[in-house]
Amino acid sequence: MNELLPLPVLLPLLAAAVKIILGPRHPRLQRTISVAVLAAVLAVAVALLLDADRSGAQVLQMGGWPAPVGITLVADRLSALMLVVSSAVTLCVMVYAIGQGTADRDHLTPLSVFHPTYLLLVAGVADAFLAGDLFNMFVGFEIMLMASYVLITLGGTLPRIRAGTTYIMVALSSSMLFLVAIAVLYAATGTVNLAQLSDRIAALPPGTSLVAELVLLTAFGVKAAVFPLSMWLPDSYPTAPAPVTAVFAGLLTKIGIYGLIRAETLLFPDDRARDLLLVAAMLSMVVGVLGALVQVDVKRLVSFTLVSHVGYMVFGVALQSAAALTATVFYVLHHITVQTTLFLVTGLVERRGGSTSLERLGGLARTAPLVGLLFFVPAMNLGGLPPLPGFLGKLGLFQAGLEDGGPLALTLVATAVVTSLLTLYALVKVWNRAFWRAPAAPGPPSGAGSFSGAAPLYEAVSPAAASRAGGAGPGGADGGEDDPGEGLAHRTARLPAPMVGASMALIALGLSYTIGGGPLVALTGRVAAELLAPRDYVQAVDPYSPGGKS
Known part of the structure; x- marks a missing residue:
């Protein structure tokens, strides 16, 4: 399967x-190409995972040049598993975006901008996961970030430009730190190949190794939104279109977590940064969930929960035990899926209710019961309600922390339990105010006078345009005239089937982690074992290496 890499x-x-x-020509062909290519990437990722799980790490030296001269691509169990889930998520998000763009007639944002940029983002994500050396990983990050700069400012509204400027400045700073870490390691070891670095870093002076580790962890921490490097996220993500926010929140931060896992298991497995990571994990949990509790905008609330749940993953990375890494990998897969789903469903809430502000929403359980169900399932999943996969992942992390028994680890377990309960409370607040309570009084459209309000992907259509598109303007498909007593900000078009279908597909994927929990936990256990004893990874990349660490 090496040729598939x-x-x-x-x-x-x-x-x-x-x-x-x-x-801009042939819009139907443009959409067909996007879906077909992403489906093919998913099929290739599944094939790579099956082969990596059965036969070990799959390695390809591009152009026949051996490491460290050439570009090395590696698909071990971790990278292949991350690639499978990210491919499934990006495919569903593309279907959602196509449905939204078709309904809104691609207003202000033509296919010729969004689709190529989105595919470029997907390529960067795949390159970051498959990279067998730090510099190629850096290139993958930069491909991904160049695309994200365009996607986060789609539509050119003032809030998006302002948020995009912050995002770009933070991303460039993180990239610069990453490049500095690569330069330090190359100057000290003569290579940036991950397999060779795992052997050579052990021979470095402790001070040099520590500086490289801290700079690398800082770069990955910014990308993962680990506190205190996370304050840019709640102001940047909510302003973007729903599909863009979904893939950013669900996937891009997990690439930072992937980098942390690689760094702490393959390059620096000596636990020197353990206490630092545990403290950062605890602060991420606390600050994130407290920020979520005071939000009145659903997008910002869910963005703060993202910061909070990054803390769970950093907790598992810091412990570095087999049980902790098993639970961490499981939780990363779960969180990619559920966070993406929540942002997509929030886009449906905005489209159906006219706003994402809890002060303007209300009565959606009656006017849009399907949207209510689509929000309820991933919300309870993120809150950790048993027997959903969010509960299974957290339970694994709690058990790993209790097995560790250290003071910081036990403190983290207690903090994580409280954080989980507060997350559930914040999401129940959204449910009660947006879906159960009486409809809110009519107000201005979403985003008017609000920094966090954002238009849909291709900008919201007017009620007249929605009616022309066959939607729910006055006398539209939702049946009858708008009822002012319903208190909705404004009526929007009937929810396009691709948007609803993509959201349902991601909910089903998330629930499958419970239904197939046994095999999936067994697979993540094999991932953890491979991470903690990377001899096979090292020797697959560099057969002349003295061997990995066991």
Whole structure:
């Protein structure tokens, strides 16, 4: 299967080039290409995972140049598993975006901008996961970030430009730190190949190794939104279109977590940063959930829960035991899926209710019961309600912390339990105010006078345009005239089937982590074992290496 390794990167890049050549012409062909390419990437990722799980790490030296001269691509169990879930998520988000763009007639944001940029983002994500050396990982990050700069400012509204400026400045600072860490390691060891670094770092002076580790952890911590490096996130993500916010929140922060896992298991397995990571994990949990509790905008509330739940993953990375890493990998997969789902469903709430402000929403359980159900399931999943996968992942982390028995680890377990309960409270507040309570009084459209309000992906259509599109303007498909007594900010078009279908598919994927929990936990256990004893990974990449650490 080695020949399949470049495809998750090359297929989206080639498709993006084709779509740029096509330009605004042939919109149906543009959409077909996007879905077909992302489906092919998912199929390749599944094949790589099956082969990596059965036969060990799959390695390809690009151009036949051996490490460290050439570019090394590696699919071990961790990278292949992350690639599978990210491919499934990006495919569903693309279907959602197509449904939204079609309903809104691609107003202000043509296919020729969004689709190639989105495919470029997917290519960068795949390259970051498959990279076998730090510099190629850096290139993957930069491909991903260049695309994200465009996506986060789609529509050119003032809030998006302002939030995008903050995002770009933080991302560039993080990239600079990453590049500094790569330079330090290359100057000290003569290589940036991960397998070779795992052997050579042990021979470095402790001070040099510690500086490189701290700079690398800082760079990955910014990308993962670990407190105190996370304050940019709640102001940046909520302003973006729903599909963009969903893929950013669900996936991009987990690439930072992936980098932390690689750094702390393969490069620096000596636990020197353990206490620092545990403290950062605790602060992320506390600050994130307290921020969520005081929000009145659903997008900002869910963004703060993202910061909070990053703390759970950092907790598991810091412990570095087999049980902790098993639970961490499981929780990362769960969180990619559930966080993406929540932001997509929040887009449905905004489209159906006219706002994401809890002060303007109300009565959606009666006017949009399907949206209520679609929000309730991932919300309870994120809150950790048993037997959903959010509960299973947290339970595994709690058990690992109790097995560790250290004062900081036990403090983290207590903090994580309280954080989980407060997360559930914050999400129940959203449910009560947006869905159960009486409809709010009519108000201005979402985003008017509000920094956090954001228009849909291709900008909201007017009620007249919605009616022309066959939606729920006056006398539209939702049946009858708008009722002012319902208190909605404004009526929007009937929810497009692709948007609802993509959200339901992601909910089903999240629930499958419970239904197939046994096999999935067993797989993440094998991932953890491979991470803690990377001899096979090292020797697969560099057969002449003295061997990995066991």
